[in-house]
Amino acid sequence: xxxxxxxxRQVLDGTAGLWCVNAGHGRERIVExxxxxxxxxxxxxxxxxxxxxxxxxxxxxxxxxxxxxKKIFLTNSGSESADTALKIALAYQRARGHATKTRxxxxxxxxxxxxxxxxxxxxxxxxxxxxxxxxxxxxxxPHTHGVAGNAxxxxxxxxxxxxxxxxxxxxxxxxxxxxxxVIVEPVAxxxxxxxxxxxxxxxxxxxxxxxxxxxxxxxxxxxFGRLGAGFAAEYFDVRPDILTMxxxxxxxxxxxxxxxxxxRIYDTLLAASDTPIELFHGYTYSGHPLxxxxxxxxLEVYAEEHLFQRAADISGYWRDAVHSLADAKHVIDxxxxxxxxxxxxxxxPGAATSRAxxxxxxxxxxGVMIRVTADIIALSPPLIIETAEIDRIVETIREALTETx
Numbered sequence: 361x362x363x364x365x366x367x368x369r370q371v372l373d374g375t376a377g378l379w380c381v382n383a384g385h386g387r388e389r390i391v392e393x394x395x396x397x398x399x400x401x402x403x404x405x406x407x408x409x410x411x412x413x414x415x416x417x418x419x420x421x422x423x424x425x426x427x428x429x430k431k432i433f434l435t436n437s438g439s440e441s442a443d444t445a446l447k448i449a450l451a452y453q454r455a456r457g458h459a460t461k462t463r464x465x466x467x468x469x470x471x472x473x474x475x476x477x478x479x480x481x482x483x484x485x486x487x488x489x490x491x492x493x494x495x496x497x498x499x500x501x502p503h504t505h506g507v508a509g510n511a512x513x514x515x516x517x518x519x520x521x522x523x524x525x526x527x528x529x530x531x532x533x534x535x536x537x538x539x540x541x542v543i544v545e546p547v548a549x550x551x552x553x554x555x556x557x558x559x560x561x562x563x564x565x566x567x568x569x570x571x572x573x574x575x576x577x578x579x580x581x582x583x584f585g586r587l588g589a590g591f592a593a594e595y596f597d598v599r600p601d602i603l604t605m606x607x608x609x610x611x612x613x614x615x616x617x618x619x620x621x622x623x624r625i626y627d628t629l630l631a632a633s634d635t636p637i638e639l640f641h642g643y644t645y646s647g648h649p650l651x652x653x654x655x656x657x658x659l660e661v662y663a664e665e666h667l668f669q670r671a672a673d674i675s676g677y678w679r680d681a682v683h684s685l686a687d688a689k690h691v692i693d694x695x696x697x698x699x700x701x702x703x704x705x706x707x708x709p710g711a712a713t714s715r716a717x718x719x720x721x722x723x724x725x726x727g728v729m730i731r732v733t734a735d736i737i738a739l740s741p742p743l744i745i746e747t748a749e750i751d752r753i754v755e756t757i758r759e760a761l762t763e764t765x
Contacts, residue, residue: 361385361742361749363729371724374753375731376742379549379581380607383661384742390613390657397653406434406647414647417655421609421618424590424659427599431626433639434647435617438580438606439473442543444619445602446477447641449541449574452625455632458572462497463534465527465542465573469503471550472543472578472604481543484551499534501526501542505554511693512686513555514679520557524564527571536571541602546592549581552736553695553702561598574601574625580617584608585662585743587698588672595698601625611658616651667743671699677747681754682739689761690715701739703757708735715764722760728753 361384363371376382383390397413404411414434422430433448435441446464453461466472466481473479479487480495483503488494502523510517527542546561548554568575577600582592585608589595593603602625606617629638645651662668675698682701683694693704708715716732723730730753731738737757741749 361745370727372728372749372752374723374729374739374741376608376740377612378607378731379586379740380612382584382586382608382743383611383658383665383667384744387611387613387657387661389661390611390654393653393657394613394650397650401649404649405644407642410647411649413649413652413656417652417659418618420656420659422620425603425620426591426594428622428624429593429600429603429620431621431623433619433621433641434651435606435619436615436643436645436648436651437473437617438578438604439475439478439617440643441580441604441606441617441619442472442481442578443475443477444641445543445576445578445604445621446481446541448602448619448621448625448629448639449576451639451641452574452628453540455628458537460537461540461573463539464495464498465501465530465539466498467501467503467544467548469505469548469551469554470500470543470545470578471548472545473580497538499530501530501544503548503551503554504557504560505552507557510557512683513695514683515697516555516558517695518558521559521563523557524560524567527564527567527573531571536573539571539573541574541576542568543576543578545578545580546582546596546598547587547697547700549700549738549740550733552704552733553697553700553738555695555697556596561596565598565600576600576602576604578604580604580606581740582698585668585671586700586740588668588675589698590668609658610651610654611661613658614648614651614654615645616648616655665744671743674745674747674750675699678745678750681750684754685758685761688758690764691761699741699743699745701737703737703739705735705737705761718764719757719760722763723756726756726759728756730757
């Protein structure tokens with residue numbers, strides 16, 4: 361649960377590194393698996409040949425994926441996973457004879473990595489403003505933040521499911537015959553922990569079905585137990601057509617990502633291909649032996665220690681602890697789901713740094729690491745966290761808020 365600074369101070373990790381070290385740092389089983397694999401096979405290409413551990417890992421991963429998302433493409437990061445998912449969606453539409461369906465729909469305040477595809481469908485202005493026109497044929501749904509009546513909501517907010525209906529407006533503008541896919545984070549993490557309103561994702565699924573549009577869930581953050589279920593698709597009981605992963609897939613010990621799609625998508629691509637290659641796409645390090653070894657060991661730790669269920673069991677304590685900051689200085693909203701927390705602070709216009717960044721510095725000096733985005737504190741501790749450590753995180757944030765101008 362801790363980092364150690366160069367001068368020997370222990371810093372409690374309130375963010376699982378960067379939403380990714382779900383099983384905690386320095387897990388011996390994962391470390392040993394990587395060491396043994398490096399001594400056995402350091403690298404093998406995934407082009408024209410393969411190696412056993414990539415198949416062993418993907419078979420084990422398929423066993424925990426929800427619904428019929430059992431066909432897996434390995435990448436090296438969440439950014440690569442997002443771009444891969446978009447390419448699969450476009451290739452699928454073309455393979456089934458719908459070549460006009462090329463438009464991609466993202467969401468305001470969405471984050472899908474830093475590749476050109478991801479920043480195009482993403483909704484963070486500063487990620488896009490310096491890089492030209494990006495992908496053409498992209499539109500965005502409105503975000504779900506700031507709906508009246510949802511402030512300080514515990515778990516899923518009550519209001520705002522109707523915001524999904526904006527997909528109808530986009531369809532009316534462009535026509536469904538031009539739209540390939542909609543991509544959303546079930547919970548938008550990087551832009552401040554934006555929890556979907558009750559029924560929002562189910563409504564979005566129904567509209568995608570109505571208009572023959574693929575639905576992509578970006579589960580780079582929500583995957584592997586963060587909400588108290590294996591994946592957000594399970595938690596919300598909503599079936600995406602394509603699901604992206606990274607971060608917790610290897611407990612961040614070796615970079616890796618993945619994309620899972622339905623049998624329907626895979627079979628369509630395979631049937632339409634006139635070569636043995638069903639998708640002309642790939643990366644040098646896809647299925648890297650060390651990453652696969654780390655992934656196998658990570659999935660074993662998750663299963664043997666029941667960490668997804670553990671997150672569910674402790675989520676109530678986490679929710680109450682985070683919401684105890686409702687009366688703290690500068691706090692204007694609090695959001696939570698599973699082992700995620702977002703604390704929004706009143707802005708400080710004209711200041712050299714945001715109030716949240718000042719709180720970050722104070723917390724780090726006190727031995728607790730948090731994450732901040734603009735005026736929002738984001739929390740996502742490892743799933744092994746104990747109640748005493750939850751208390752310490754919350755108490756430290758309260759102290760820092762009290763001391764902040």
